[in-house]
Amino acid sequence: MSELDGSALGGRIKRYAKVTTTVGGLAARVAGERYLGMKIDKDAHAAQLRAALGGMKGPLMKVAQILSTIPDALPPEYAAELAALQADAPSMGWLFVKRRMRAELGADWQSHFTEFEKEAVSAASLGQVHKATTTDGKACAVKLQYPDMSSAIDADLKQLKLAFSVYERFDSAISTNEIYDELSTRLREELDYRREAQNMRLYQDMLKDEPSAQLPDPIDALSTERLLTMSWVEGQKLMAFLETNPSQEMRNQIAMNMFRVWYVPFYYYGVIHGDPHLGNYSICDDGRINLMDFGSIRLFRPDFVAGVIDLYKALRDDDEELAVHAYEKWGFFGLDKEAISVLNVWAGFIYAPLLEDKVRPIQAMRNGTQGRELAGKVHSELKRIGGIKPPAEFVLMDRAAVGLGSVFMHLNAEVNWHQLFHDLIDDFDTDALAKRQEAAARKAGLPDSLLVR
Secondary structure (H helix, E strand, C coil), X not given: CCHHHHHHHHHHHHHHHHHHXXXXXXXXXXXXXXXXXXXXXXXXXXXXXXXXXXXXXXXXXXXXXXXXXXXXXXXXXXXXXXXXXXXXXXXXXXXXXXXXXHHHHCCCHHHHEEEECCCCCEECCCEEEEEEEXXXXXXXEEEEECCCHHHHHHHHHHHHHHHHHHHHHHCCCECCHHHHHHHHHHHHHHCCHHHHHHHHHHHHHHCCCCCCEECCCECHHHCCCCEEEEECCCCECHXXXXXXXXXXXXHHHHHHHHHHHHHHHHHHHCEEECCCCCXXXXXXXXXXXXXXXXXXXXXXXXXXXXXXXXHHHHHHHCCHHHHHHHHHHHCCCCCCHHXXXXXXXXXXXXXXXXXXXXXXXXXXCCCCHHHHHHHHHXXXXXXXXXXXXXXXXXXXXXXXXXXXXXXXXXXXXXXXXXXXXXXXXXXXXXXXXXXXHHHHHHHHCCCHHHCCC
16 A cells, blocks of 8 residues: 555545544434434534534535535535535645656656646545646646545445434435435546546537537546546636626626526436536636536436426426426326425425516525525425435436526526526427437447436
């Protein structure tokens, strides 16, 4: 075992012990509340859990960020704390970078670059990014994965399963089995940077006719399974861009551009970018969107996409039978009238901007309190009727919708969401989507096993 690997292993053992102690402490508190009448200070314990996760560079931090965006996947006290976790953690030092680059490209790795910045421009849960210049003068971004992340994911997912099992002991509103399976699959996919390069090519094809999108090109000769080198795209992070005081017209244009960048792939190809995190894209001066991270991508059954549109029509026309049919297409089964009614309350809130043919903010109440209050009521009703089991496909779609809604609120955008939506769905055809998806996936080199019909 190398010095680096030994150090990494020792660090993981320490952090797992810290998280295990925190999660185990939660289990003890839950047992005390459930069986002995003791009360949990969930706010205080949630802060402890955030502190345990916040210094980590592994996938459990990413899972925590994901869960914080899914309504009712975790108690609100925990979701609020975990939402505060930042994607940009302190980066690993130059000694680490040299060792990892040598491991991926060989001892002469520096000969491939005329410049390579020692300080990372960003650092997240699975790796960090450095700016460099290739020998042919091209500016590029070098994404370097931390060592032994596969083992880290396995260990972290065990911690997640423990956290979920503890949660379900005191709250049965949402079954977490499918959520856990989906997150496990998506996280393991994110470790394969060759797969991410394929995803990048997939998005280049899907968005080739979208002037509002700008994507990097993967540089295969300088990439491996754990190293991804791509062309550099220039732009500002959203919050920095907003500090420049852009006009309302520009804010609206950025929102419309992001809507199309995310939903042209979904409604035309059945593909979603499941992570609209503020670190995964940047804004050009003219409002175009630089999409930079392609690890969290999912292909959907064409029938699932049809179900999303069917539910919109069911809510618009107050058609209960069509709503049942739509939820079944999503993968919800065994829902009675009461469950459908409760789900429609939440769906009505999510779809509300699409149902109104007028210019409006994404939420009537700009601070988001309306959504949180409604989510709490829906949660209580789901718990009262015995809970539901969300299908795996729901996780990334919901994550994208909630994440984008947050972005639109940051922008204070006022847009006719109804018209934007109808521009995408008016000519929808399931068979045509299936053919486009298959052609684009094969062109990008993605495996046929992803094309689930």
